[in-house]
Amino acid sequence: MSQKSRQQTAIIVADRFLPGAGVGGVAAAARLAKAGFKVTVFEKNNFTGGRCSLIRHEGYRFDQGPSLLLLPHLFREAFNDVDTSLEAEGVELMKCEPNYNLWFSDGESFELSTDVARMKEEVERWEGKDGFERYLGFLQEAHRHYELSVTHVLRKNFTSLLSMTRPSFLRHLLALHPFESIYSRASKYFWTERLRRVFTFGSMYMGMSPFDAPGTYSLLQYTELAEGIWYPKGGFHSVIAALVRVGERLGVTYRLSTSVSKISLDSRRRRATGVVLSNGESMSADVVLVNADLVYAYNNLLPPSSAAKSLQKRHSSCSSISFYWAMNRKIPELTTHNIFLADDYRESFDDIFKKQLIPTQPSFYVNVPSRIDPTASPDGTDAIVVLVPVGHLLDDHVGKGVEAHGKQDWDFMVSKARDTIFSTIEARTGARGLQDALVKEIVNTPQNWKDVFNLDKGSILGLSHSFFNVLSFRPSTRHASIQGLHFVGASTHPGTGVPICLAGSKITAEQVLEGFGMEKPWDRTRSSDRPKGETRELDRIQSLPLLSNVHIAILICFFMLLTTVFRFAGREGLGEGVWR
Secondary structure, eight states, X not given: OOGGGSOOEEEEEOSSBOTTHHHHXXXXXXXXXXXXXXXEEEOSSSSSSGGGSEEEETTEEEESSOOSBOOXXXXXXXXXXXXXXXXXXXXXXXXXXXXXXXXXXXXXXXXXXXXXXXXXXXXXXXXXXXXXXXXXXXXXXXXHHHHHHIIIIITSOOOSGGGGXXXXXXXXXXXXXXXXXXXXXXXXXXXXXXXHXXXXXXXXXXXXXXXXXXXXXXXXXXXXXXXXEEEETTXXXXXXXXXXXXXXXXXXXXXXXXXXXXXXXXXXXOBEEXXXXXXXOEEEOSEEEEOBOHHHHHHHTSOOOHHHXXXXXXXXXXXXXXXXXXXXXXXXXXXXXXXXXXXXXXXXXXXXXXXXXXXXXXXXXXXXXXXXXXXXXXTTOEEEEEEXXXXXXXXXXXXXXXXXTSSOOHHHHHHHHHHHHHHHHHXXXXXXXXXXXXXXXXXXXXXXXXXXXXXXXXXXXXXXXXXXXXXXXXXXXXXSSSBTXXXXXXXXXXXXXXXXXXXXXXXXXXXXXXXXXXXXXHHHHHHHTSOOSOOOGGGSOXXXXXXXXXXXXXXXXXXXXXXXXXXXXXXXXXXXXXXX
């Protein structure tokens, strides 16, 4: 029986999800099922989504990982590709306004917003009228980073170094400023240290220092300022749950609480043939798509290899100490999203990324989901999530943790972080009695991230996103020597973050379909959805004239002046001597 005459089968190993990969694996499952595959997803836990899951406690609800939704068009596209929409699946996105409140130790604060009038007021308060003009210049550059990255990176695969030589990409490379840091690019537009910090802290979302992250990533600030920050009602997991339901309607089978022990290969170890479950059961498939932490998968689900050892040596992103606090009253001084930046800005990042510790004075992020979604906590109370970026585990090799008495004493660091957070919030916002209002605390440390989700070194955002860890340098979405084995997630192309992993799920799904010579059904759907008929006159794209009225007037004046000069020269008898 030929390949095209029977239904292809796919296994997605969602065992031990990593940040963002939950949504990537679930989206890939739905897309492949839409294309005609019979898809089975194996998940170690009894829930889907991994870090995109929820923590609940007596009426309080916390997002365990991502708490803000960016690049909403990538989410809409994922649902549209499988013939539905966010709205049709009951997902309601609520816009957060303002985006953030940034709190400084000198008692000042800065409000980031999509409201241009508000941003004009905030920027001019610190850098005057010229400062707002420079802010618009920063937005223009970040806009280019955003549009070029979406078109040439998030929608394209980079399977080899030759992929980076594509003329369509190469001609835009320098415009992306990959060889300059976010901080150095921002310094060209913002002349005060305060605003340089305001517009560079976002690199923490990539698990990088703003002094090391490529300037390209100012696209994160752009999407927040131009498209806004959104929150799914009911928690971030509502998006994943909706994709799971869509997948199940298309025939995807989810086997929860089912762990995979290894990926099955043929006798020559050249093709993936399925998986072996922890209970010894073997499952066969035409293609295996791994959604587990990449370093873990290479070192635990596949035979030993030089590639596995090489991955362990790559730079990883940071980890975090995350607090989930149930408060017995509202804390009105806090908005939905709050940033507290360390005074020793650069030194704090050096402690995280060079010493793998918690800074003496850490920067941290505070999310109050109950501020925008009252269902996150009982009436009159608040649910609070605090994320403190810290260094990753200093493991000698995968699977070996740090000793309790070692350099990274997480019990001590948690205690230190808690005290610092309470004192900092109260000092900068004027809030009082936070410790007395706390009725329940849940904590995740780097060791928890490693033990529960098998994230290598507890790195919550996978491999680093330095220049030599992205594009063609990043691990491929397809295994180099094993056919039928593909990857999706934070440590593969295009990178980390929920919307980025969504884009990656489409790249990987299309790569699988190309391998079987199958068409992409979403391309067919999109083509049939295009509006038919002629474009209305008001909507036609008007080409500008080659010369404006001003240019024409200048040329007329120039020719009149030239004619006058000729006539004057002729009258003086200089025509032949001068003009010939």
